[in-house]
Amino acid sequence: MRFFEDSSIGxxxxxxxxxxxxxxxxxIVIFAWLGIFNWLFTPS
Known part of the structure; x- marks a missing residue:
């Protein structure tokens, strides 16, 4: 019974x-793409 309670909680x-x-x-993927686009389009 306790195993069933633990599994239900999980x-x-x-x-x-x-x-x-x-x-x-x-x-993270969106910020990575924005960072890549900023790095590509801004001359550094």
Whole structure:
């Protein structure tokens, strides 16, 4: 019974963590592309 409770908690927590990690990866990719575009279009 305790194993079922732990598994249910894991199932409840995992979608939130996957959404947070997905959002963080998308933001990192967007900022990386913006940084690359700024580096390409600005003469340094």
């Amino acid at each position: 199932i409840k927590v995992s979608p939130i963590t996957t959404v947070i990690f997905a959002g963080a990866l998308i933001l």
